[in-house]
Amino acid sequence: MAIKVQSFSDLNLNKQILSAVKERGYDKPTEIQQRAIPAIQSGHDVIGIAQTGTGKTAAYVLPIIMKLKYHQGNDPRALILSPTRELAIQIAEEVEKFCANLDLKTARLYGGTGLKLQKEQLESGADILIATPGRFMDLYLEGFIYTKYIKTMVLDEADKMMDMGFMPQIRNILEVIPTKRQNLLFSATMAEKVLTLSEEFLEFPMTIEITPQATTVPEIGQILYKVPNFKTKINLLGVLLKNNDFSRVILFTKTKANANNIFKFINRKITDSVRLIHGNKDQNTRINAYRDFQDGEINILVCTDVVARGIDIAEVSHVINFDVPLVYEDYVHRIGRTGRAKKSGKAITFVNEAEQYHIQQIETLINQQIKVVKLPVGLKVEPTSFEEQQIMAREIDYQKRKEDESYSGAFHAKKNIGTKSKRNHR
Numbered sequence: 001m002a003i004k005v006q007s008f009s010d011l012n013l014n015k016q017i018l019s020a021v022k023e024r025g026y027d028k029p030t031e032i033q034q035r036a037i038p039a040i041q042s043g044h045d046v047i048g049i050a051q052t053g054t055g056k057t058a059a060y061v062l063p064i065i066m067k068l069k070y071h072q073g074n075d076p077r078a079l080i081l082s083p084t085r086e087l088a089i090q091i092a093e094e095v096e097k098f099c100a101n102l103d104l105k106t107a108r109l110y111g112g113t114g115l116k117l118q119k120e121q122l123e124s125g126a127d128i129l130i131a132t133p134g135r136f137m138d139l140y141l142e143g144f145i146y147t148k149y150i151k152t153m154v155l156d157e158a159d160k161m162m163d164m165g166f167m168p169q170i171r172n173i174l175e176v177i178p179t180k181r182q183n184l185l186f187s188a189t190m191a192e193k194v195l196t197l198s199e200e201f202l203e204f205p206m207t208i209e210i211t212p213q214a215t216t217v218p219e220i221g222q223i224l225y226k227v228p229n230f231k232t233k234i235n236l237l238g239v240l241l242k243n244n245d246f247s248r249v250i251l252f253t254k255t256k257a258n259a260n261n262i263f264k265f266i267n268r269k270i271t272d273s274v275r276l277i278h279g280n281k282d283q284n285t286r287i288n289a290y291r292d293f294q295d296g297e298i299n300i301l302v303c304t305d306v307v308a309r310g311i312d313i314a315e316v317s318h319v320i321n322f323d324v325p326l327v328y329e330d331y332v333h334r335i336g337r338t339g340r341a342k343k344s345g346k347a348i349t350f351v352n353e354a355e356q357y358h359i360q361q362i363e364t365l366i367n368q369q370i371k372v373v374k375l376p377v378g379l380k381v382e383p384t385s386f387e388e389q390q391i392m393a394r395e396i397d398y399q400k401r402k403e404d405e406s407y408s409g410a411f412h413a414k415k416n417i418g419t420k421s422k423r424n425h426r
Contacts, residue, residue: 005029005034005038006028007027007028007029008021008026008028008029011029011033011034011037011038011041011062012038012041012066013037013062013066014066014069016101016102017062017065017066017098017101017102019101020097020098020099020100020101020102021058021062021098023097023100024097024098026058029055029058030054030055030059031050031054031210032048032050032054032055032056032059032208032210033055033058033059033062035208035210036048036059036060036063036208037059037062037063039206039208040059040060040063040064040182040184041063041066041067043182044182044204044205044206045182045183045184045202045203045204045205045206046060046183046184046185046205046206046207046208047185047186047187047190047198047202047205047206047207047208048060048184048185048186048187048208048210049186049187049188049189049190049207049208049209049210050186050188050208050209050210051188051210051216051332051336054210056156056186057090057091057094057156058094058098059186060080060154060156060184060186061091061094061095061098062098064078064128064152064154065095065098065099065102065104065128067152068104068127068128069102069104070102070103070104071103071104071105071125071127072127073125073149074123074124074125074126074146075125075146075147075148075149076107076126076127076128076129076145076146076147076149076150077127077128077149077150077151077152078127078128078129078150078151078152078153078154079128079129079131079136079150079152079153079154079173079177080095080128080129080130080131080153080154080156081131081132081133081136081153081154081155081156081161081170081173082110082130082131082132082156082157083132083156083157083160083161083164083166084132084157084160085110085111085112085132085286086277086286086287086290087156087157088108088109088110088130088131088132089108089110089287089290091130091156092106092108092130095128095130099128104127104128105124105125105126105127105128106126106127106128106129106130107121107122107126107128107129107130108121108130108131109122109129109130109131109132109135109136109139110131110132110135111132111134111135112286113284115138115139118135118139118144119139119142119144122139122144122145123144129145133161133166133169133170133172133173134169136173137169137172137173140173140176147176147177147178148178149178150177150178150181151178151180151181151182152181152182152183152184153173153177153181153182153183153184154184154185154186155170155183155184155185155186155197156186157186157187157188158185158186158187158194158197158198159187159188159189159190159191159193159194159329160333161197162191162193162194162197163193163327163329167193167197170197170201171200174201183201183202183203183205185197185198185202185205188329188332188333188336189329189332190209191329216332216335216336216366216368219343219344219345220335220336220338220344220345220346220347221344221345221346221347222335222346222347222349222370222371223346223347223348223349223370223371223372223373224348224349224350224351224359224370224371224372224373225348225349225350225351225372225373225375226351226352226356226372226375227350227351227352227375228352228353228381228382228384229352229382229383229384229385229388230258230388231382232379232380232381232382233322233350233352234262234265235379235380235381235382236350236375236376236379237251237262237265237266237320237322237350238265238269238270239376239379240320240348240376241266241270241271241300242270245317245318246299246317246318247299247315247317248293248296248299248315248316248317248318249299249300249301249316249317249318249319249320250293250300250301250303250313250316250318250319250320250334250337250338251300251301251302251303251319251320251322252303252304252305252319252320252321252322252323252325252334253302253303253304253322253323254304254305254323254324254325254326255304255323256278256304258322258323259276259278259302259303259304260276260278262302262322263275263276263302266300266302270300271299271300273298273299273300274298274299274300274301274302275288275289275292275293275298275300275301275302276289276301276302276303277289277290277301277302277303277304278303278304289301293313294313305325305327305330305333305334313337315343316337316338316345317338317345317346318338318345318346318347318348319334319335319337319338319345319346319347319348320347320348320349320350321334321335321347321348321349321350322350323350323355324349324350324351324355324358324359324362325358326358328358328361328362328365329365331349331362331365331366332365332366334347335347349370352392353392353396354391354392354395354396354399357396357399
């Protein structure tokens with residue numbers, strides 16, 4: 001009969017780890033921690049499926065450092081793979097805090113920054129590597145990583161790894177690390193690609209699913225504004241951000257161009273307490289922006305989905321989806337930046353006519369309807385430009401053809417009518 005877990009002391013962790021857990025302000029282990037930690041300690045391969053913000057990182061980090069115990073030699077014994085630099089940094093910070101009272105060394109390996117420091121970390125010895133797949137292979141091929149003693153491998157945010165096309169790099173890594181090892185896969189969703197991945201490299205895994213796939217936490221209040229066009233979305237954003245309740249905001253867009261334009265608008269018209277993160281920003285700029293927001297130096301962070309996964313920042317009051325994400329699971333990850341650690345938060349999504357289709361798919365995914373609210377009184381609703389009308393018409397046609405292959409397309413029909421009319425006048 002399984003022992004009921006009431007506290008971290010019930011999880012067979014040593015005093016040094018328990019002390020670090022207490023210093024982090026953790027009281028009772030979350031459900032994913034209660035169930036995953038004993039399974040990992042028992043040596044099982046584990047698939048952990050849980051919502052973002054439920055403590056997945058500690059669920060695999062604590063049993064790993066308990067197994068490693070102390071620094072031993074110069075070569076790594078555990079490898080944690082992350083899809084993004086930002087998440088790798090976040091994981092590394094968590095690992096280092098939990099290792100505060102232990103003689104364990106870590107190395108952070110990710111792109112966007114120079115190799116020299118990372119090579120120095122490896123040369124001085126590291127028990128745990130926290131890496132993005134590409135940078136790991138770069139350093140391995142240069143001869144800086146000796147993999148013989150790696151006994152535990154973790155894939156964190158596995159669904160995002162699959163979305164970002166990391167399967168070839170992961171296969172390369174699997175070829176160069178020992179086959180006899182413990183494998184841990186953690187994800188917010190059990191997408192089909194993740195299932196395929198798990199079948200390829202896990203052996204008789206124990207699946208621990210805490211909540212239905214892609215559900216959102218109840219502490220997040222979700223609402224929709226139906227907004228006709230980009231300019232009106234900008235106007236609505238201006239109205240909302242002038243409200244003092246919007247004290248700490250992460251704003252997501254689907255393109256770098258939109259992120260740039262929104263940042264300029266907020267910086268010019270609302271406040272200079274804003275930073276911008278997307279893939280074209282260099283690594284130091286991205287890290288500094290994230291840390292300024294984390295430390296409360298700024299109030300608004302504008303970004304693409306590069307930071308939607310795994311970033312744990314307390315007290316985010318609002319998440320604003322300026323654009324609806326096209327990868328529907330990203331909606332869950334975006335809004336999961338608020339409502340963390342049982343604290344309430346709000347998620348607001350702006351939806352134009354062409355995005356309504358995607359909202360319907362997201363509502364199916366999360367198994368709930370998102371409340372639609374009226375636009376604020378006095379909001380200036382701008383006319384939709386001809387170019388934006390054309391773009392939305394094409395998108396709606398594409399969506400209808402996707403649902404019904406026999407649909408010929410209103411947008412194309414209009415074009416054909418126009419062409420025939422011109423011919424008749426010749």
